[in-house]
Amino acid sequence: MPLVAGVDSSTQSCKIVVRDAETGALVRQARAPHPDGTEVDPEAWWQALTDAVGTMGGLGDMAAVSVAGQQHGMVCLDDAGRVVRPALLWNDTRSAGAAADLVAEAGTGEAGRRFWADAVGSVPVASFTVTKLRWLARHEPANADRVAAVCLPHDWLTWRLGGGGDLAALRTDRSDASGTGYWSPATGEYRPDLLEQALGRRPALPVVLGPAESAGTVGGAYGSVLLGPGAGDNAGAALGVGARPGDVVVSIGTSGTVFSVADTPAADPDGAVAGFADATGRYLPLVCTLNAARVLDAAAALLRVDLADLADLALAAPAGADGLVLVPYLEGERTPNRPDATGAVHGLTLRTSTPAHLARAAVEGMLCALADGLDALRAQGARVDRVILVGGGARSAAVRRIAPQVFGCPVLVPPPGEYVADGAARQAAWLALGGTEPPQWTVGATEEYATEPVPAIRARYAEARDRIVDRADG
Numbered sequence: 001m002p003l004v005a006g007v008d009s010s011t012q013s014c015k016i017v018v019r020d021a022e023t024g025a026l027v028r029q030a031r032a033p034h035p036d037g038t039e040v041d042p043e044a045w046w047q048a049l050t051d052a053v054g055t056m057g058g059l060g061d062m063a064a065v066s067v068a069g070q071q072h073g074m075v076c077l078d079d080a081g082r083v084v085r086p087a088l089l090w091n092d093t094r095s096a097g098a099a100a101d102l103v104a105e106a107g108t109g110e111a112g113r114r115f116w117a118d119a120v121g122s123v124p125v126a127s128f129t130v131t132k133l134r135w136l137a138r139h140e141p142a143n144a145d146r147v148a149a150v151c152l153p154h155d156w157l158t159w160r161l162g163g164g165g166d167l168a169a170l171r172t173d174r175s176d177a178s179g180t181g182y183w184s185p186a187t188g189e190y191r192p193d194l195l196e197q198a199l200g201r202r203p204a205l206p207v208v209l210g211p212a213e214s215a216g217t218v219g220g221a222y223g224s225v226l227l228g229p230g231a232g233d234n235a236g237a238a239l240g241v242g243a244r245p246g247d248v249v250v251s252i253g254t255s256g257t258v259f260s261v262a263d264t265p266a267a268d269p270d271g272a273v274a275g276f277a278d279a280t281g282r283y284l285p286l287v288c289t290l291n292a293a294r295v296l297d298a299a300a301a302l303l304r305v306d307l308a309d310l311a312d313l314a315l316a317a318p319a320g321a322d323g324l325v326l327v328p329y330l331e332g333e334r335t336p337n338r339p340d341a342t343g344a345v346h347g348l349t350l351r352t353s354t355p356a357h358l359a360r361a362a363v364e365g366m367l368c369a370l371a372d373g374l375d376a377l378r379a380q381g382a383r384v385d386r387v388i389l390v391g392g393g394a395r396s397a398a399v400r401r402i403a404p405q406v407f408g409c410p411v412l413v414p415p416p417g418e419y420v421a422d423g424a425a426r427q428a429a430w431l432a433l434g435g436t437e438p439p440q441w442t443v444g445a446t447e448e449y450a451t452e453p454v455p456a457i458r459a460r461y462a463e464a465r466d467r468i469v470d471r472a473d474g
């Protein structure tokens with residue numbers, strides 16, 4: 001039985017799973033934490049990956065390993081392959097002004113947004129790599145001058161696993177390339193002109209691999225282990241849950257994402273839907289919010305309870321929390337594009353001033369933002385046959401039970417698991433076994449949550465959503 005490993009280098013931690021390539025059976029797994037913050041030295045990801053690999057006994061018996069990771073992060077390398085400055089992550093909003101400038105340079109209003117949606121499938125906001133490069137050029141010109149190559153977190157980890165060194169060995173895949181803002185999912189080509197527009201130069205970029213192409217082999221002692229192309233974490237999750245056209249996946253991790261597998265590329269000039277590629281040769285239209293599981297973490301901290309108690313509290317309050325609404329923009333927001341926004345609580349009365357009401361409002365507010373994403377996806381023509389809920393936040397009983405009330409449809413919850421790492425492992429198995437499709441693995445017993453929809457929750461949220469103030473230091 002050949003074994004394969006899949007890695008999820010996500011915002012908060014590095015997770016690794018080892019599975020039987022043929023059956024998908026889980027053999028072992030490990031994780032290691034990442035540092036906090038929206039600016040991180042990539043060396044910390046490498047340390048976490050090597051710690052997790054060490055915990056699970058090394059890579060020596062693997063046929064292949066593939067790395068999925070948080071999307072968009074800007075990793076700049078100098079001509080000796082050294083990191084130029086700490087990576088700016090997908091949730092770092094300092095490049096919001098650069099994003100607005102890049103869009104405006106392409107045309108006024110709708111014309112600028114349309115240009116980008118047509119060129120690269122997405123209208124850039126602060127999350128996209130291209131905007132971070134513009135920020136670098138404007139704010140740290142000396143660093144910008146040293147940039148010989150730009151890559152993404154999963155590209156860099158794959159390259160390091162392969163031994164690093166030569167910048168020409170950098171590899172990425174379609175799904176992660178599609179989050180840069182200078183690669184087009186529709187044409188499958190880089191847009192070096194847009195890269196140059198942002199940075200003022202054209203540094204080297206990773207070669208974009210197809211779904212089951214190899215990025216080489218692991219360096220050093222593990223020289224016979226094949227390296228998979230890797231993926232952006234959302235494309236990894238789609239592969240991990242086995243999403244097919246008509247499935248919408250809602251992932252509640254550090255980010256909240258709503259995405260589906262599609263046969264044609266998306267190009268939404270409103271900018272709500274990012275027109276990404278997936279990890280199988282298809283497309284992955286996706287809506288992303290900056291505020292998801294950490295809204296629950298923050299509510300639990302405010303109420304001085306743990307996450308299980310937060311869920312109990314939320315389920316003890318009535319649906320709609322008697323009109324208490326929490327607008328969850330604690331980190332600013334990406335969809336809608338409000339990088340300087342703050343969160344807000346509306347509808348406080350003596351009756352709603354209870355821990356249970358606040359807990360309920362936190363869960364509902366976070367889910368309402370994702371429901372808006374579901375609407376945006378539908379507006380782009382996405383088929384919604386099934387909604388599949390994954391990510392750390394799906395471990396909350398309150399999230400699972402309240403989601404159908406807010407989304408207006410039943411929700412399927414696969415067993416708790418690391419679906420991004422599983423997707424990467426499935427990609428590694430595809431590489432190791434060959435074939436035109438990834439191997440068929442089963443996900444395990446999925447639970448269906450089908451509570452009656454409560455439209456009043458979203459109606460009340462819609463009243464509150466725009467009544468917020470920006471950051472005092474924004």
Ligand SMILES: Nc1ncnc2c1ncn2[C@@H]1O[C@H](COP(=O)(O)OP(=O)(O)O)[C@@H](O)[C@H]1O
Nearest residue numbers: 010011012013253254293307391392393395396
């Ligand atoms: N039982 C739970 N209830 C609510 N949130 C949870 C629960 N278990 C984990 N989480 C949250 O999930 C988040 C991590 O999810 P994960 O999908 O691993 O994120 P990421 O991939 O962004 O690192 C954390 O913010 C954590 O608090």
Ligand SMILES: O=C(CO)[C@@H](O)[C@H](O)COP(=O)(O)O
Nearest residue numbers: 010011070071090253254255
């Ligand atoms: O920016 C996006 C998607 O466009 C995020 O989904 C990141 O890819 C981070 O993912 P998590 O660490 O929250 O899983």
